[in-house]
Amino acid sequence: MNKLVLILIAILLPPLAVFLKHKAGKDLIINIVLCLFFYLPGILHALWLITR
Known part of the structure; x- marks a missing residue:
């Protein structure tokens, strides 16, 4: 899946x-x-998992 879509x-x-x-x-x-x-720690964790 496209990384930009996953970030959104x-x-x-x-x-x-x-x-x-x-x-x-x-x-x-x-x-x-x-x-x-x-909510914010969940967003940061998800972004960290997607971008690593």
């Missing part, structure tokens, strides 16, 4: 972007927990 999805729906990039796994669980506590 990561800003709007971080768990969806992580799922599209890495499928279900520990990264998705971590991102969901971060989004539940506060």
Whole structure:
């Protein structure tokens, strides 16, 4: 999938972007927990996973 599209999805729906990039796994669980506590850490985690 195009990296720019994934970045846009990561800003709007971080768990969806992580799922599209890495499928279900520990990264998705971590991102969901971060989004539940506060939205910004979830966005940063998703962007970090997509761009690395």
